[in-house]
Amino acid sequence: MRCAFVLSVNVSSDQLSTKLDSGLKPLYVIHGEETLTKLEAADAIRVAARKSGFSEREHFIVEAHFDWSTVTESSDNLSLFATQRIVEITVNTAKPSADAASFFADTANDPPPDTLFIINLPKLDRSATESAWFSACDRAGVMIAAPLVDRDQLPRWVKSRLVAAGFDAEREAVELLCERCEGNLLAAKQEIDKLALLIPVGKLSADSISGAVADVARYDTQELSEAFLRGDLARYSKVLHGLQAEGEQAPRLSWQLAEDVHALAGIFLMRRQGVPMMQALRNARVWGKRQKAMEVAADSVAPQRIAELLKRCATLDAQSKGQAAGDAWLTLAGLAALAHGALTL
Numbered sequence: 001m002r003c004a005f006v007l008s009v010n011v012s013s014d015q016l017s018t019k020l021d022s023g024l025k026p027l028y029v030i031h032g033e034e035t036l037t038k039l040e041a042a043d044a045i046r047v048a049a050r051k052s053g054f055s056e057r058e059h060f061i062v063e064a065h066f067d068w069s070t071v072t073e074s075s076d077n078l079s080l081f082a083t084q085r086i087v088e089i090t091v092n093t094a095k096p097s098a099d100a101a102s103f104f105a106d107t108a109n110d111p112p113p114d115t116l117f118i119i120n121l122p123k124l125d126r127s128a129t130e131s132a133w134f135s136a137c138d139r140a141g142v143m144i145a146a147p148l149v150d151r152d153q154l155p156r157w158v159k160s161r162l163v164a165a166g167f168d169a170e171r172e173a174v175e176l177l178c179e180r181c182e183g184n185l186l187a188a189k190q191e192i193d194k195l196a197l198l199i200p201v202g203k204l205s206a207d208s209i210s211g212a213v214a215d216v217a218r219y220d221t222q223e224l225s226e227a228f229l230r231g232d233l234a235r236y237s238k239v240l241h242g243l244q245a246e247g248e249q250a251p252r253l254s255w256q257l258a259e260d261v262h263a264l265a266g267i268f269l270m271r272r273q274g275v276p277m278m279q280a281l282r283n284a285r286v287w288g289k290r291q292k293a294m295e296v297a298a299d300s301v302a303p304q305r306i307a308e309l310l311k312r313c314a315t316l317d318a319q320s321k322g323q324a325a326g327d328a329w330l331t332l333a334g335l336a337a338l339a340h341g342a343l344t345l
Helices: 013-021 035-051 069-078 098-109 132-140 154-164 171-181 185-198 221-230 233-245 250-272 277-283 289-300 303-320 328-339
Strands: 027-032 056-062 085-091 115-121 142-146 167-169 202-204
Touching: 013 035, 013 142, 027 035, 027 098, 027 132, 035 085, 035 115, 035 142, 035 185, 056 069, 069 085, 098 132, 132 142, 154 167, 154 171, 154 185, 167 171, 171 185, 221 233, 221 250, 221 289, 221 328, 233 328, 250 277, 250 289, 250 303, 250 328, 277 289, 303 328
Parallel strands: 027 115, 027 142, 056 085, 085 115, 167 202
Antiparallel strands: none
8 A cells, every 4th residue: 555654553443342342542643645544543443442431522723833732631531520532633734843743752651640642643754653652552552554545446345235235236336335435435335335225235247336326536637647658548548538627627637747757857968877776767857656657658659749748748738728729628538548559649
């Protein structure tokens, strides 16, 4: 999955129920980008806590300049009423502040009595997962990772959810659900819940669900970039139309694809000069999953097409900004075909 977490300290959402059955901890930290995973993890913790007598709940939303003393005062006042309480903290800033880190470390090292903390964080970088506060929270509580479920992992996720709902789904049914719910795990869950109400449990075919499942797929510019570089023209067209329907702006897509073409041009030049592929990719600042896609492009795009692609990207940039005649979306639609030889120069 797309994350750099320290796996030895993270509990997956599937393992959480076992942890909860073995007894409650004073602190649970949920971190990552997958909204559904985070919602379900928090729900499971709340249910377990209420079964153990935690009857009150407070929720603090942390924005810039948040006053952490409000949380501390809330915990201190608890002793006056002797009530077990759930305290939830949702951090919306990109990275926990120094005050947040200090609060997390202090809470982990000396948890207040009769209080269970659920701390909801965004995706954390390596510096955060290797920090003192993160280690302190790991020692005192449970760390729950919620990385994105990407396209390759979605079929397995959908299949497991269908099995849990009582369905024996055919491969085509799983593929249809994945196609219509890609990039939108919460909607996928809702569609599976709807199927459980509409269709009897047992065998599940694509034909039986095609009219019941809405097309709620969501895409991002990185998926368009990957399809462009790999020469997957059908997926490129699908993602492009999906982004347009979602209201994505042409200038942003134009910029992303121009970045890809310029990086590819630089890689071709370095390869001609004898630079090894991996070094050329690093020099072109191509990282992660994009490296594999760029390698495919370097093998499949004819070098003589680069000049025309650069020219087409310049035209596209001007069109997307209203500075040149023509429809930027039509130019975008033909760019992958031009790169991979499906359109003549």
